Amino acid sequence: MAGDRFSYKLDSTLDTVDSAEQTASRIASESGFGDDEVMQIAMAVREAAVNAVLHGNAYDPEKKVDLEFERTPKALVITIRDQGKGMDMAKIPDPLAPENLLKTSGRGIFLIRSFMDSVEIHPSQSGTEIKLIKHVHGPSEGGKEASQ
Amino acid sequence: MNLKTSLRQVDGVNIVDCSGRITLGEGSIVLRDIVKDLLGKGNKKILLNLGDVNYIDSSGIGELVSAFTTVKNQGGELKLLNLTKKVHDLLQITKLYTVFDVRDDEASAIKAFR
Numbered sequence: 001m002a003g004d005r006f007s008y009k010l011d012s013t014l015d016t017v018d019s020a021e022q023t024a025s026r027i028a029s030e031s032g033f034g035d036d037e038v039m040q041i042a043m044a045v046r047e048a049a050v051n052a053v054l055h056g057n058a059y060d061p062e063k064k065v066d067l068e069f070e071r072t073p074k075a076l077v078i079t080i081r082d083q084g085k086g087m088d089m090a091k092i093p094d095p096l097a098p099e100n101l102l103k104t105s106g107r108g109i110f111l112i113r114s115f116m117d118s119v120e121i122h123p124s125q126s127g128t129e130i131k132l133i134k135h136v137h138g139p140s141e142g143g144k145e146a147s148q
Numbered sequence: 149m150n151l152k153t154s155l156r157q158v159d160g161v162n163i164v165d166c167s168g169r170i171t172l173g174e175g176s177i178v179l180r181d182i183v184k185d186l187l188g189k190g191n192k193k194i195l196l197n198l199g200d201v202n203y204i205d206s207s208g209i210g211e212l213v214s215a216f217t218t219v220k221n222q223g224g225e226l227k228l229l230n231l232t233k234k235v236h237d238l239l240q241i242t243k244l245y246t247v248f249d250v251r252d253d254e255a256s257a258i259k260a261f262r
Contacts (some may be wrong), residue, residue, distance in 0.1 A: 014173045096243050104210035
């Protein structure tokens with residue numbers, strides 16, 4: 001996999017979510033990941049984009065979503081950044097807790113963590129940055145949770 | 149492809165054949181509306197055939213949970229039929245597989261309704 005970097009500035013719309021997912025799918029596929037991994041990467045990016053558009057920027061037309069892909073010989077690194085108030089990490093529920101199982105939301109970050117090898121979330125007052133890493137032939141090929 | 153649905157009734161069970169994607173936005177709204185419509189007409193036995201649903205995101209999962217609890221709270225039953233591997237895996241990792249009554253055979257699913 002050659003070293004490359006691609007970046008996009010996207011509006012805070014639902015179209016952005018679909019576009020981010022499709023772009024992630026294409027780049028992951030071009031990077032040599034298998035079908036299952038491509039699906040996992042695309043879904044993780046979709047969920048992160050949903051968080052950025054809905055919870056971060058709250059559909060504000062003045063606010064943008066930055067989406068970056070970096071291909072290195074060892075990994076695909078994806079960064080999604082919004083311009084919201086910063087995610088409150090303490091308010092992210094455990095969707096597997098019995099009392100949360102029947103909640104209708106709160107599974108996005110969990111799915112992202114399930115599908116990627118490494119996830120870093122950096123909230124700040126100027127927005128939230130989430131970095132997703134999938135290693136080439138990584139230790140969790142097929143997904144950490146999915147393989148259990 | 150966004151979610152497409154068609155409705156049929158077998159032995160008093162309302163089978164919703166779904167195809168496409170259940171995702172944030174239109175896909176989730178389509179599912180919500182059809183369940184709401186069925187309940188509004190007093191149809192409380194609902195079997196969601198997801199055999200042609202090739203993609204679902206966290207919002208779609210939330211919509212399935214919402215449909216399940218809404219039907220249950222109104223004294224009805226909602227079951228899932230013919231999960232694709234992707235949807236099956238997602239329900240497994242979110243621990244929802246055992247919450248839903250999941251069937252892989254339509255005839256036995258229909259018989260399972262009270």
